[in-house]
Amino acid sequence: MDYAIVLLLVFLCHEVFTVSSSKLPHLSHKHQTSSLLKFKNTLTVDTSTSYLCQEPYPKTSSWNMSRDCCSWDGVICDEMTGHVIELDLSCSNLAGTIDSNSSLFQLSHLQRLDLSLNNFSNSHISPEFGKFSSLTHLDLSDSNFSGQIPSEISHLSKLQSLRLYGRLRLIAHDFKLFLQNLTQLIDFVNFPHNFPESMGYLTSLCYLYLQNCNLRGPIPESLSKLTRIEDLYLQYNSLNGTIPSGIFSLPSLSRLVLSNNHFSGQFEDFNSNSLNLIDLSNNQLQGHLPNSIQNLLLDLGNNNLNDTFPVWLGALPDLLVLSLRSNKLHGPIRTSSIENMFPELRIIDLSYNAFSGNLPSSLFQHLKAMRTIDPSMGAPRYHGDTYYEDSITVATKGFVRILYLYTAIDLSTNKFRGKIPSIMGDLIAVHIMNLSHNGLQGHIPSSFGDLSSVESLDLSGNQLSGEIPQQLASLTYLSFLNLSHNHLQGCIPQGPQFYTYESNSYEGNDGLRGFPISKSCGYARVLDTNDTVSGLDDEESNSDFQNDFWKGALMGYGSGLCIGLSIIYFMVSTGKPIWLARIIIGMEHKIILGRRKKQRRQRNYRRRNINHF
Structure with a gap:
């Protein structure tokens, strides 16, 4: 009987805790609410921005003191602590600049930050972005950032996905500082040197999109070490030489787009069961087609086959x-x-x-x-x-x-x-x-x-x-x-x-x-x-x-x-x-x-x- 009473008490305590905790509102910290509002007030809403979006709308227009910031559009808080952990302001018609003293950088618990598809007026990417120590996903693409990518980005030790589509430059010797656990690197970064050999060190990389990034020289053999890569898009660069045969045999590679470069040489047979898109058009490739191609989408136009x-x-x-x-x-x-x-x-x-x-x-x-x-x-x-x-x-x-x-x-x-x-x-x-x-x-x-x-x-x-x-x-x-x-x-x-x-x-x-x-x-x-x-x-x-x-x-x-x-x-x-x-x-x-x-x-x-x- 005593044993049954104990079990009943444990069950009731569990139910009370579950019900009460499920009804607790998000308790955002006041300084985070203040930081978000200050960040909002430094920017303006311009409907001419975000033109690439299907359904852009100003998410920050719903931000005001009458509602808890955890209920604002684009804001997600941790259910237990109330900290703001995700901020998605993509396609929000935002215009203005983000300086190093922006209140945005006071949101120290951010894990995901998406500012893509806005217009930040050729702002430089602040070194302060490197202080988001918990950040796993950072997207600054198509938001009119410019200048050099700060090396402080390499301090983001938990970063898995980095999207930097825009008129940006990355110094070659800084690239080695980019993180071992990076799984996604997105395009239109201006590399002023040859294709970095250290790219092959990113062994966790799954998606690599570097089209129109001013890449020159041959593809380094080290890319053949990216055994987890699924998408490899390197079109519209000035890459030359032969395509490393190991690229075609990467076990996870599904889509390979190397068009509009200066590749030459002949095809070699390869063994791949994963490739379903190959675009090698507008190069100077010669010779015969290997009969090992078994993909869904094949574009080899404008070569010398x-x-x-x-x-x-x-x-x-x-x-x-x-x-x-x-x-x-x-x-x-x-x-x-x-x-x-x-x-x-x-x-x-x-x-x-x-x-x-x-x-x-x-x-x-x-x-x-x-x-x-x-x-x-x-x-x-x-x-x-x-x-x-x-x-x-x-x-x-x-x-x-x-x-x-x-x-x-x-x-x-x-x-x-x-x-x-x-x-x-x-x-x-x-x-x-x-x-x-x-x-x-x-x-x-x-x-x-x-x-x-x-x-x-x-x-x-x-x-x-x-x-x-x-x-x-x-x-x-x-x-x-x-x-x-x-x-x-x-x-x-x-x-x-x-x-x-x-x-x-x-x-x-x-x-x-x-x-x-x-x-x-x-x-x-x-x-x-x-x-x-x-x-x-x-x-x-x-x-x-x-x-x-x-x-x-x-x-x-x-x-x-x-x-x-x-x-x-x-x-x-x-x-x-x-x-x-x-x-x-x-x-x-x-x-x-x-x-x-x-x-x-x-x-x-x-x-x-x-x-x-």
């Missing part, structure tokens, strides 16, 4: 993007040995090479991701989106989201000949198709009328003959069309989108006639009873044609807007969009130019339409 088409890439079941543009690749594309080729591919860019021979139908036969549209989403359906949403990091998630909306084929400026395979009309999810500047012959396949998502179709600079298929008039999203410099003849199709194209879309085809290059094509337009010539003026029109015209034009515009907003979302949310944006923006350039002219063409059309019909 001299090889035939790497047909074995088609067997990679998860390859999403393949860009081999502007190399010295040559010969025919042979695919007969590969079954189910490129099943998940969404972007293929082989332009500006010397590929030759016929376009094999088998290349396009199994492009499942380009053949399926989800009607409920109004966008191409990506197979396996649940897996990527759940399993890939934020950067790759953002990229995959854009892939849901975007597919493209660019085979331009090669030496392809023969007929265009009619099976390409089955690629109904393709947004951009560019087969220009080859030696393609025969007719334009009528199956192209099934390309219901296409916005840009460029077949110029070939030897195509016959008539333009009337089926193309049903492509309501088609904003850019170029059929110039072929041997086409007959009547130009009539339809809402075709009324928006100018004569340069058809130049160099002496056998073509009809609007907009001539007034007569041997047919008459059937007008609705309410569609009269007198009603066609610059101010208003009640014709059925005008309704259909605007429906088609707006549908085409809406599709492009969706793609554009997706690109912006990716750029803002990841901060690492450059290599993909270059591919997409390059292929969309003609669409954008065409849309800028559309409004003028629409106004002029009605005047010309009176004489035409």
